[in-house]
Amino acid sequence: MDSIQGDKLRGHLENLVLAALRKGDAHGFEILKRLEVAGSGALQLKEGSLYPALYRLEAEGLVKAAWEEGERRGPRRRIYRLTAKGTKRLEQSRSEWDVFVRVIGGILAPGSNDLRTFASDSVSSNDGLSTNDRFSTKARGAHA
Amino acid sequence: MKTDNASMGEDLNSASNVLMLHAERIVRPVRALQSRKLRMRMDLLAHLEAAVDEERGVRERADEGADERADELATELAAVEQAKFRLGQPEELTKSLQRTVPAVERVLLARIPLACSLSRLEERHAQVPGQSGPMTLGHKTILSIVANLLCSPLLISMFSITTRGRPAENLALSFFFATIGSLTLLLLCYRFVFAAARADRVFDWRGAVGRGVVILALQIAMVFLIAFGISNRQASAGELAVNAGLTIILLAFSAIVGRWVGELRRPYDEWLKLRIVE
Numbered sequence: 001m002d003s004i005q006g007d008k009l010r011g012h013l014e015n016l017v018l019a020a021l022r023k024g025d026a027h028g029f030e031i032l033k034r035l036e037v038a039g040s041g042a043l044q045l046k047e048g049s050l051y052p053a054l055y056r057l058e059a060e061g062l063v064k065a066a067w068e069e070g071e072r073r074g075p076r077r078r079i080y081r082l083t084a085k086g087t088k089r090l091e092q093s094r095s096e097w098d099v100f101v102r103v104i105g106g107i108l109a110p111g112s113n114d115l116r117t118f119a120s121d122s123v124s125s126n127d128g129l130s131t132n133d134r135f136s137t138k139a140r141g142a143h144a
Numbered sequence: 145m146k147t148d149n150a151s152m153g154e155d156l157n158s159a160s161n162v163l164m165l166h167a168e169r170i171v172r173p174v175r176a177l178q179s180r181k182l183r184m185r186m187d188l189l190a191h192l193e194a195a196v197d198e199e200r201g202v203r204e205r206a207d208e209g210a211d212e213r214a215d216e217l218a219t220e221l222a223a224v225e226q227a228k229f230r231l232g233q234p235e236e237l238t239k240s241l242q243r244t245v246p247a248v249e250r251v252l253l254a255r256i257p258l259a260c261s262l263s264r265l266e267e268r269h270a271q272v273p274g275q276s277g278p279m280t281l282g283h284k285t286i287l288s289i290v291a292n293l294l295c296s297p298l299l300i301s302m303f304s305i306t307t308r309g310r311p312a313e314n315l316a317l318s319f320f321f322a323t324i325g326s327l328t329l330l331l332l333c334y335r336f337v338f339a340a341a342r343a344d345r346v347f348d349w350r351g352a353v354g355r356g357v358v359i360l361a362l363q364i365a366m367v368f369l370i371a372f373g374i375s376n377r378q379a380s381a382g383e384l385a386v387n388a389g390l391t392i393i394l395l396a397f398s399a400i401v402g403r404w405v406g407e408l409r410r411p412y413d414e415w416l417k418l419r420i421v422e
Contacts, residue, residue, distance in 0.1 A: 027190065028187055028190065028191050029190065029191050029194035029195065032191075046230075046231070046232035046233075046236075047191065047195065047230045047231050047232065048170075048188070048231040048232035048236075048237040048240070049232065049237075049240060050191075051184065051187050051188065051191075051237075051240075051241065052237075052240040052241055052243065052244045054187075055184075055241070055244035056244055059244065059246070065183075074190065074193045075186050075189045075190045075193065076186055076190070077186070077187075077190040078183065078186065078187055078190075
């Protein structure tokens with residue numbers, strides 16, 4: 001499976017973190033592990049980028065952080081928790097994502113007739129129309 | 145003489161310091177309040193340590209069968225390097241973290257020439273490199289107020305003495321010695337309070353008691369001197385008792401406040417004493 005990293009993840013990291021926290025409170029490293037497991041190894045994050053995302057979410061009140069209780073070896077950790085506002089935002093993001101996937105997926109899917117027809121037309125015809133003109137004409141026809 | 149194991153233990157311990165240094169290298173340039181930066185440091189350090197544990201596990205499983213102790217150190221160092229790599233470029237991470245700091249903080253802690261020279265001054269004199277100006281100033285102000293308060297029994301005694309009796313003939317000489325004594329007392333009080341505010345884990349009780357006794361003795365001597373110089377009489381037992389009692393109470397109070405400031409500074413000092421080589 002091709003890895004998903006860098007720019008492809010831009011803008012989605014916050015939602016991914018919220019989704020990871022929906023499974024329960026966690027510290028930074030555990031959030032990362034949850035994302036790795038959920039992504040079946042295809043998700044490749046620069047691990048440091050997680051923390052700016054967490055701080056942004058915290059500033060927006062979507063997550064809350066508290067120092068870990070009890071003694072343990074090593075530095076104290078901060079445990080992040082999803083707030084009610086965060087849960088609401090996650091639901092909203094999920095429905096936006098569903099719409100996005102439906103629309104873009106519909107266009108990119110192999111059975112997407114309009115674009116396939118358009119592509120074959122543009123190869124075979126030589127009518128002097130620009131690509132945009134041809135697409136607009138087709139779209140108007142479909143709309144009518 | 146160190147055993148091999150002890151020496152290796154130190155090396156492994158220094159691996160932990162490497163992680164701390166790496167986290168500090170990322171966080172120190174961020175313009176933010178120290179409390180926010182401490183959260184960043186702790187998050188990154190906890191992450192790095194977890195990543196090292198994970199990498200160590202992976203490598204140990206891979207090296208099963210190889211039983212040389214030197215391999216343990218090599219594994220540890222490789223795990224540290226891999227954990228650092230996984231975290232990403234320090235400069236990029238610094239920039240990302242900076243973007244999460246509210247604009248007000250960024251502006252307040254902006255690097256302007258005057259602030260830079262003040263920071264250098266602070267580094268030289270306060271010896272708390274990297275600590276933010278307002279926080280250092282706040283700590284120093286609290287400690288200075290307490291140190292001055294510690295001198296106040298002398299002022300109270302002086303006020304009490306001047307309201308009675310006639311000045312001695314050698315008033316000028318008494319004034320001279322009183323000035324020298326007061327300044328010495330002030331310096332001792334400052335030393336007492338600032339020593340109590342050291343961020344060490346174990347409080348130096350013996351040193352504090354020693355310095356306290358010297359302050360108490362000087363206070364009583366000063367009361368004697370002032371009583372002779374200003375009112376030409378010996379200090380009464382009541383005046384001495386009031387002075388000594390107040391001084392002891394204030395010494396205890398100063399030690400508590402100093403210790404409190406030291407406790408506040410300790411989490412920062414552990415990070416700030418790290419020397420980052422650019």
